[in-house]
Every structure is written in C-alpha cells, then in structure tokens.
Amino acid sequence: MVKPLSYVAGISPYVPGKPLKELERELGISGSIKLASNENPLGPSPKALAAISEYLKDPSELGRYPDASGFYLKNALCDRLNAYGVAGGAKLFPENIILGNGSNELLTIAVRTFMTHKDEAVMGAPSFVVYSISVNSVGGQMIQVPLVEYRHDLAKMAESINENTKIVFIANPNNPTGAANERRDFAEFLDNIPESVLVVMDEAYYEYAFDPEYPQVVRDFWGKREFLVLRTFSKAYGLAGLRIGYGIASEGVIAEMNKIREPFNTNALAQYAALHALDDKDHLDRSISVNAEGRDYLYKEFESAGINYVPTQANFIYLPLGEDSKKAYDELLKKGVIVRPVGPKEIRVTIGLPEENRRFMDAFRDVFKKI
Numbered sequence: 001m002v003k004p005l006s007y008v009a010g011i012s013p014y015v016p017g018k019p020l021k022e023l024e025r026e027l028g029i030s031g032s033i034k035l036a037s038n039e040n041p042l043g044p045s046p047k048a049l050a051a052i053s054e055y056l057k058d059p060s061e062l063g064r065y066p067d068a069s070g071f072y073l074k075n076a077l078c079d080r081l082n083a084y085g086v087a088g089g090a091k092l093f094p095e096n097i098i099l100g101n102g103s104n105e106l107l108t109i110a111v112r113t114f115m116t117h118k119d120e121a122v123m124g125a126p127s128f129v130v131y132s133i134s135v136n137s138v139g140g141q142m143i144q145v146p147l148v149e150y151r152h153d154l155a156k157m158a159e160s161i162n163e164n165t166k167i168v169f170i171a172n173p174n175n176p177t178g179a180a181n182e183r184r185d186f187a188e189f190l191d192n193i194p195e196s197v198l199v200v201m202d203e204a205y206y207e208y209a210f211d212p213e214y215p216q217v218v219r220d221f222w223g224k225r226e227f228l229v230l231r232t233f234s235k236a237y238g239l240a241g242l243r244i245g246y247g248i249a250s251e252g253v254i255a256e257m258n259k260i261r262e263p264f265n266t267n268a269l270a271q272y273a274a275l276h277a278l279d280d281k282d283h284l285d286r287s288i289s290v291n292a293e294g295r296d297y298l299y300k301e302f303e304s305a306g307i308n309y310v311p312t313q314a315n316f317i318y319l320p321l322g323e324d325s326k327k328a329y330d331e332l333l334k335k336g337v338i339v340r341p342v343g344p345k346e347i348r349v350t351i352g353l354p355e356e357n358r359r360f361m362d363a364f365r366d367v368f369k370k371i
C-alpha cells in the first residue's frame with residue numbers, strides 16, 4: 001500500500017460544520033437551521049449578486065482562465081486600505097496584496113513558503129484549527145500556548161519563540177472563543193519578536209470587532225515589523241461559497257508566497273463578486289448591525305437561563321458548557337439546530353437572523369433543562 005508521510009498520517013482532518021441537507025436526510029426532518037460555520041446570515045451583498053448576474057451575461061468569459069494577477073480587486077483593496085489609513089503614513093500597493101481561495105489557502109501557502117519540518121510555529125490553544133493542520137502538513141512543530149481568559153497570552157507566546165520559530169499565528173478576534181486582544185497587549189509583544197519570525201495576524205472577523213481598543217494591524221502597527229495580515233470575504237461580506245480572501249504583507253513576503261501560489265487560485269466570479277461586495281457599504285453595515293442585535297439578544301437570553309458564555313468581538317459565541325457539551329450538541333441536532341462542537345466541553349454558536357437566534361434559544365433552553 002502507498003504510505004503517506006508519517007506526519008500526514010498523524011493529522012486529524014478538519015471537520016466542517018454539519019451541512020443542513022445531510023442532517024435533514026439523516027433525521028428525515030425539514031426546516032432545520034445551521035449556526036455552525038460563522039457565515040453571514042444575510043448571505044452575499046446584493047451588489048455582488050447583481051455583479052455575478054451581469055458577469056454571466058457573457059458566458060465566454062467563464063471559458064477563459066481568470067486574471068491571475070487579480071488586478072482590479074487588488075487595486076480596489078489598496079484604495080480601501082490606504083483611504084482607511086496605514087500606520088506611519090505608509091502607502092500600500094498591489095504588490096503588498098495576495099489573493100487566496102479563502103484566507104485558508106493563504107495560511108497553507110505561508111507555511112509552505114516559510115517553514116520546513118525542522119521549524120516551529122507558535123499558536124494559541126484553542127485557536128483556528130487550520131493553523132495546526134497546515135504546520136503538520138509540512139511536518140513542522142507546533143508550540144501551542146494556552147489562552148488566558150479566552151485571549152492569546154502574548155507574553156507567553158513571545159517567550160516560546162526560539163531560533164527554530166518561523167511563524168506566530170494570532171487570530172484576532174480568536175476562533176473559537178470570539179475574544180480579542182487589545183492594542184496595548186501588542187506593544188511589548190511586537191518589540192520582543194525577532195525579525196526573522198513572520199507574525200500572521202488573522203483578522204477574519206475584524207469587521208465585527210467593536211471594542212475601541214481592538215487593533216487592526218495595517219492601521220495601528222504597519223511598519224513595526226514583518227506581518228502577514230489575513231482577511232476574508234467569507235464572513236461579513238457573505239461570500240463563503242465563492243472562496244476568496246486576501247493577505248497583506250511586505251512586497252518581499254508576498255513575492256515569495258506568490259512563487260508557490262497556484263497561478264489561477266482565485267476564480268473569476270469570486271474576484272468579480274468580491275470587487276462589487278467591497279462597494280456595498282449598506283450590506284456590510286446591515287450585516288454588522290444584525291450581528292450586534294443578535295449578540296445582545298443571545299447575551300440576555302443566556303443570562304436569564306443561567307448559561308455561561310464568553311463575550312464576543314466576532315459573529316459567534318463560545319459556550320463552555322462543561323461535561324454536558326456533547327449531549328447538548330446531539331440534542332440540538334435532533335431538534336434541527338446545527339451548532340459546532342469546538343472542544344470536549346465547549347460548543348460555538350454562530351449569531352444568526354433574529355428568527356434563527358430565537359429558534360436556537362428555544363431549542364437550547366429545552367435541551368438545557370433536560371441535561
């Protein structure tokens with residue numbers, strides 16, 4: 001039999017949120033809801049949808065390879081980022097941007113570009129599982145630093161760095177906990193990281209973060225050291241199914257990553273939809289306010305039901321339920337409500353539309369009473 005590399009054999013595969021159709025097929029039910037993968041419950045921006053329809057009017061375009069340079073989207077992203085402000089008055093150019101088939105792909109490209117099996121990567125625990133899968137895929141060593149109060153322990157992470165460390169991953173806000181590190185947490189951290197280490201700041205949920213102390217790397221820290229900032233159109237922009245995200249870094253880091261990026265990694269429709277989604281400020285604002293309303297509703301309901309939750313800066317809430325967690329997940333499934341088990345004693349629920357949040361809460365209260 002053909003054998004995989006030993007470190008590949010040891011990888012626990014990524015388990016995605018259970019698809020709605022699969023659950024309904026298994027249980028013979030309908031009308032179930034999925035609050036498991038932190039998607040935007042409003043779906044894609046209407047401007048992105050209109051752009052897709054427009055694009056499809058000339059189907060010959062789909063017969064051609066997409067623009068491998070992502071010219072229009074990269075330029076639009078630079079305009080956006082520069083208008084918002086870059087620390088130190090710096091300016092970003094398309095050479096500072098890389099597009100990915102989701103920001104997920106950019107994580108794996110970063111690992112393959114900067115690490116080998118002899119190297120180490122530092123990350124929080126628990127944090128986004130793709131960090132460990134990517135590091136394992138090259139046989140690298142993971143140094144997992146437990147969170148403190150559901151946030152990255154940046155001091156311990158800095159202490160864990162040695163001459164073999166190549167990458168530090170920080171999800172801010174963190175998935176699965178939803179908590180974020182504040183601007184002041186980074187001051188010392190950034191001074192203590194050697195220049196040879198790439199700091200990957202994963203800002204997949206930054207649009208939702210509302211704490212005035214929440215830092216954005218480009219606006220607050222750009223130029224202080226080498227970063228790869230990752231962002232995505234999968235969450236607040238509602239384009240998860242099209243798979244498109246982007247990375248922002250120095251020209252040098254981007255040039256190296258581009259050497260191993262598959263040339264046509266982002267498809268034509270995704271690039272076009274993302275370009276138009278960027279212009280849809282109304283949809284973005286609505287997405288953020290639907291999330292804020294849902295968050296406040298769920299907090300109130302959890303408090304009145306005596307359920308412990310972790311306050312979030314993202315579009316999901318972490319519930320450390322303890323021993324009952326697995327049972328709660330299974331019972332919710334039976335009621336047609338899909339959430340995400342994210343640890344032996346924790347589940348994570350994505351904030352949905354008001355009716356989805358109510359449906360989840362009714363089911364959850366019921367389940368919680370029984371366990």
Ligand SMILES: Cc1ncc(COP(=O)(O)O)c(C=O)c1O
Nearest residue numbers: 102103104128175204232234245
């Ligand atoms: C922290 C974090 N980073 C990155 C991603 C990947 O998103 P995508 O590949 O859809 O851009 C996710 C998705 O859940 C995430 O939670």
